[in-house]
Amino acid sequence: MPAAERTLTIKIREAAWLATFQDLGREQSEALGVPCGGAADQHSASVANILVGNPRTAAGIEIMGGRFTFTTSKAVLIAVTGAPADVTVNGNKVKMWEPVCVPAKGRVVIANARGGMRNYLAFSGSLVTEHFMGSAAPEARMGFPQQISAGQHVELKTSYAGFEHPYLTQPLFRLPVPVPSFEHPVWTIDIVVGPETDAAQGIRELLSSREYTVTAKSNHVGLRLDGPVVHPEGLGEIVSHGVPIGAFEIPHGDELIILGRYRTLTAGYPIVAFATKASLPMLGQARPGQRMTFRWVSQEEAVEAQHEAQRLLNALESRVQSLFGAIDLPHHSRLVPSQAAA
Amino acid sequence: MSTHPAPGQLIPLSDIQDIKAVPFGDSALMVSIASGTVEERQSGSRKLREVLQDMRPHGLLDVVAGVDSILVEFDCLAVSHGQLAQTIRLAAASRSFEGDGPSPTGQHFVIPMVVNESFAPDLADVAAELGISKEAVLAHLEASTLTINLLASAMAPMMGRVEFPGQVSRCREPRTNVDPGSVMVAGTNAIIQPFPGPTGWKVIGRTPLTICDIREEPPTSFKPGDTVRFKVVPESDWERLDGQFLRTDSYTIEEEH
Structure with a gap:
C-alpha cells in the first residue's frame, strides 16, 4: 500500500507571466450567473491529473508564458501537459505527457512554451487551495483570483513517498497518452x-x-x-x-x-x-x-469525436490505475467516469 | 392578453406551452416558449427553468437564464438533443405551471438605497424619459414589490416588475465601470450591480449593503422567486449599513398599519 498521506511544501521560485490554481471548473454555477470557468484546455488539464493518479477534477496549476520554477524538499510525482515546452528536473530534461518522479531537493523548471498558450502541472495528491462554489478555478471578477506568485509556498497533501527505478533515473512508463499535435502552423x-x-x-x-x-x-x-x-x-x-x-x-x-x-x-x-x-x-x-x-x-460527427476523446481518456485512466496499483504508487480509484466538463 | 392569472393561481401548461428547442452546438439546447405575450414567455421560461433544476433530467449540466429563454447545457455523451428536448416537453406537460408572481416558498428582502448626485447619475434622465419627477420615479420603485426572476452575471439579482408608467431605455453608451451596490433600471426591470463592471443599465441609487460575498455560504441570501422592496434611506444611514451582508433582516421597515 502507498505510504500514509503527508503534507509538504512546494516553493514557487518563478511564476511565469500568469500562474493560477486551476481545475475543470464549476458545476451547476451558470444557473446562478457564475461562468463555469476552469482550464481553457480541458484535455491537457485532465491528462495531467490522470498521469499522476488523481481524479480529473483535482486542482492543478495552469501556467502561461515565461518561466515557472518550483523546488520541493521532499519527493513529488508530477506531470506536465499542454503546449510543447522545455521541462527540466535538476537541470535534466524530462518528458511532458508522462508521470515524472521528482526526487527530494528537486528543482523543476517549465519554460519556452511554443505553439500553444498554456501548460498544466499536476501533482499526485491534492494541492491545498481555496474553493469557490466547489472549484479552485479563478473567478477574478468576483474576488477569487487564485493567482500564484513567486515566493509563495503551496502546500501539497500526498501519499507519494518517492519511487526508485533500479536502472533509470526516470522510469519509462509507456502509457497510451493522447497527445495533441501543435506542429501544424x-x-x-x-x-x-x-x-x-x-x-x-x-x-x-x-x-x-x-x-x-x-x-x-x-x-x-x-x-x-x-x-x-x-x-x-x-x-x-x-x-x-x-x-x-x-x-x-x-x-x-x-x-x-x-x-x-x-x-x-x-x-x-x-x-x-x-x-x-x-x-x-x-x-x-x-x-x-x-x-x-x-x-x-454534422452534430453526429461532433458527438462521435467527443466520444472518441473520452474513450482515449478512459483508456489512459484505467492503464494508469493498473500500473500504479502494480508498482505501489498512489492512485485515485475511479468510481464512475466523470461526465463533467472534460 | 387579458387573462393574466392572479399570483399563485394554477394554469395548465398546455395554455402556454409550445416549447421551442433549438440545438446550440453539440452540447446545448436553446429552449423558449414559442407563443404568448412577452410577459408570458418570460415567466414561462422562468418556470421551465425551475422545473428543470428541480427534476434535473439525465445528462443536464447547467442552465443559463436569458430574458425569455433558457440555454440548457448537457453532456452530449449522455443524451442527445432530441431526447433531452422530449424530456423537457414531457416534464413541462406533466406539471402545472404556477401563475406569474413570487414563489410560495420565497423570502422577502427590504433593500435600503441612498440617492444622491453621485450615486444616481441617471435619475434625471429616467424621470425625463418617463415624464415624471425624480421623486415620482423613486416612489414608483419603492411602491413596487419586485420578484427576482434570475441571477444574471456574477449573481446579480434581476427583478421585475417596477411599476413605472413606461419603459426605461438603456444608456446609449454603456458605462465601463459601475460601482458595486448600484441600483439600476431598464425596461421595467431592476438589477443590483454585485461587483464593479460595465453595464448599460441606468443607475438611480446605491445600496450600502453587500449583496454578494464569495466568503459567505451561499454567496447571496436571495434566489430566484424571492421578493424585494427598495427603501430610500437618508445618507446618514450609509455608515451604519455600509458593507453589511444582505439578509432578510438587514433592514426592516416599521409596519405601516
Missing part, C-alpha cells in the same frame, strides 16, 4: 451550424475556405479573430440569451469572436457557428497570431 477546428448561419449569406463558404488569425485582443472571455466575415441580414433585435462556450459571434465590427469558458453568460450578437466540444481544448491553446481554418461537421 494552421489549425483546423471543427464547427457545427448556428442559429444565424443562414442569415449570414456566404459565411459557410468563408469559414471553411479562408484563414483566420487570433488577435492580441483575445482573453479568457473569448478569442478574437481577424478574417473575412459577413453580417447577418434581416434579423430583428436579438434579446439577451445564454451562449455556450465555443459560440462564434459576429459583433458589430468586422471580427469573429469565439467565446471561452469565462464568457459573459448572455449576449445578443448573431451566432454563425459553434465549435464542437471536442475542438474546445485546442481553441483553449490558441495564442495571438495563431492561424486557423474551420471545417463544418
Whole structure:
C-alpha cells in the first residue's frame, strides 16, 4: 500500500507571466450567473491529473508564458501537459505527457512554451487551495483570483513517498497518452451550424475556405479573430440569451469572436457557428497570431469525436490505475467516469 | 392578453406551452416558449427553468437564464438533443405551471438605497424619459414589490416588475465601470450591480449593503422567486449599513398599519 498521506511544501521560485490554481471548473454555477470557468484546455488539464493518479477534477496549476520554477524538499510525482515546452528536473530534461518522479531537493523548471498558450502541472495528491462554489478555478471578477506568485509556498497533501527505478533515473512508463499535435502552423477546428448561419449569406463558404488569425485582443472571455466575415441580414433585435462556450459571434465590427469558458453568460450578437466540444481544448491553446481554418461537421460527427476523446481518456485512466496499483504508487480509484466538463 | 392569472393561481401548461428547442452546438439546447405575450414567455421560461433544476433530467449540466429563454447545457455523451428536448416537453406537460408572481416558498428582502448626485447619475434622465419627477420615479420603485426572476452575471439579482408608467431605455453608451451596490433600471426591470463592471443599465441609487460575498455560504441570501422592496434611506444611514451582508433582516421597515 502507498505510504500514509503527508503534507509538504512546494516553493514557487518563478511564476511565469500568469500562474493560477486551476481545475475543470464549476458545476451547476451558470444557473446562478457564475461562468463555469476552469482550464481553457480541458484535455491537457485532465491528462495531467490522470498521469499522476488523481481524479480529473483535482486542482492543478495552469501556467502561461515565461518561466515557472518550483523546488520541493521532499519527493513529488508530477506531470506536465499542454503546449510543447522545455521541462527540466535538476537541470535534466524530462518528458511532458508522462508521470515524472521528482526526487527530494528537486528543482523543476517549465519554460519556452511554443505553439500553444498554456501548460498544466499536476501533482499526485491534492494541492491545498481555496474553493469557490466547489472549484479552485479563478473567478477574478468576483474576488477569487487564485493567482500564484513567486515566493509563495503551496502546500501539497500526498501519499507519494518517492519511487526508485533500479536502472533509470526516470522510469519509462509507456502509457497510451493522447497527445495533441501543435506542429501544424494552421489549425483546423471543427464547427457545427448556428442559429444565424443562414442569415449570414456566404459565411459557410468563408469559414471553411479562408484563414483566420487570433488577435492580441483575445482573453479568457473569448478569442478574437481577424478574417473575412459577413453580417447577418434581416434579423430583428436579438434579446439577451445564454451562449455556450465555443459560440462564434459576429459583433458589430468586422471580427469573429469565439467565446471561452469565462464568457459573459448572455449576449445578443448573431451566432454563425459553434465549435464542437471536442475542438474546445485546442481553441483553449490558441495564442495571438495563431492561424486557423474551420471545417463544418454534422452534430453526429461532433458527438462521435467527443466520444472518441473520452474513450482515449478512459483508456489512459484505467492503464494508469493498473500500473500504479502494480508498482505501489498512489492512485485515485475511479468510481464512475466523470461526465463533467472534460 | 387579458387573462393574466392572479399570483399563485394554477394554469395548465398546455395554455402556454409550445416549447421551442433549438440545438446550440453539440452540447446545448436553446429552449423558449414559442407563443404568448412577452410577459408570458418570460415567466414561462422562468418556470421551465425551475422545473428543470428541480427534476434535473439525465445528462443536464447547467442552465443559463436569458430574458425569455433558457440555454440548457448537457453532456452530449449522455443524451442527445432530441431526447433531452422530449424530456423537457414531457416534464413541462406533466406539471402545472404556477401563475406569474413570487414563489410560495420565497423570502422577502427590504433593500435600503441612498440617492444622491453621485450615486444616481441617471435619475434625471429616467424621470425625463418617463415624464415624471425624480421623486415620482423613486416612489414608483419603492411602491413596487419586485420578484427576482434570475441571477444574471456574477449573481446579480434581476427583478421585475417596477411599476413605472413606461419603459426605461438603456444608456446609449454603456458605462465601463459601475460601482458595486448600484441600483439600476431598464425596461421595467431592476438589477443590483454585485461587483464593479460595465453595464448599460441606468443607475438611480446605491445600496450600502453587500449583496454578494464569495466568503459567505451561499454567496447571496436571495434566489430566484424571492421578493424585494427598495427603501430610500437618508445618507446618514450609509455608515451604519455600509458593507453589511444582505439578509432578510438587514433592514426592516416599521409596519405601516
